[in-house]
Amino acid sequence: MKRDTAETPFFADGLKFSCTRCSSCCRYEPGFVFLSQVDLALLVKGLQMGYTETMKTYCRWVKAGGDLEWLSLKEKSGYDCIFWQGGCSVYEYRPLQCRAFPFWHSNLASPEAWEAAAAFCPGMGKGEVHTASVIHNWLAHRRAEPPITRKAKSPGGEC
Ligand code: SF4
Numbered sequence: 001m002k003r004d005t006a007e008t009p010f011f012a013d014g015l016k017f018s019c020t021r022c023s024s025c026c027r028y029e030p031g032f033v034f035l036s037q038v039d040l041a042l043l044v045k046g047l048q049m050g051y052t053e054t055m056k057t058y059c060r061w062v063k064a065g066g067d068l069e070w071l072s073l074k075e076k077s078g079y080d081c082i083f084w085q086g087g088c089s090v091y092e093y094r095p096l097q098c099r100a101f102p103f104w105h106s107n108l109a110s111p112e113a114w115e116a117a118a119a120f121c122p123g124m125g126k127g128e129v130h131t132a133s134v135i136h137n138w139l140a141h142r143r144a145e146p147p148i149t150r151k152a153k154s155p156g157g158e159c
């Protein structure tokens, strides 16, 4: 097994990933797409709907651990993302969480975590090599733009 330390993570030589556009990360399974302040501002601008309308139409507060609620996109019936319309209808201004995939802290926690995620994403481990520097940039970008949270009010409450 490859060394995996803070100084030499298992992805030190880069990781292969090229999206096959299978769409499975946008559809079929329940999940959360968390929104940062920057994400929300981009959506409001891109949708040209205004903050309140964007929140009401596309967002929900979810419990995702701890006593906080996290701002996430809504899902349609069948668990498709609210923005899935035969493709991502907000692709140019989709949330950072989507743009950064699969270079998430959770997927990069260990080689095993990466392999486990790859079992659900046919693009991981294939195609373009993303350097360690590029991967670190995604991690830093996510840290710099954390999801919006609030103190929990009611379970699964809407915006
Ligand atoms: S699961 Fe992977 S290959 Fe499929 S659309 Fe998502 S990122 Fe692309």
Ligand code: SF4
Pocket: 025, 026, 033, 081, 082, 083, 084, 087, 088, 089, 090, 091, 094, 095, 098
């Ligand atoms: S915002 Fe777009 S890329 Fe992100 S989960 Fe929804 S449909 Fe997929």
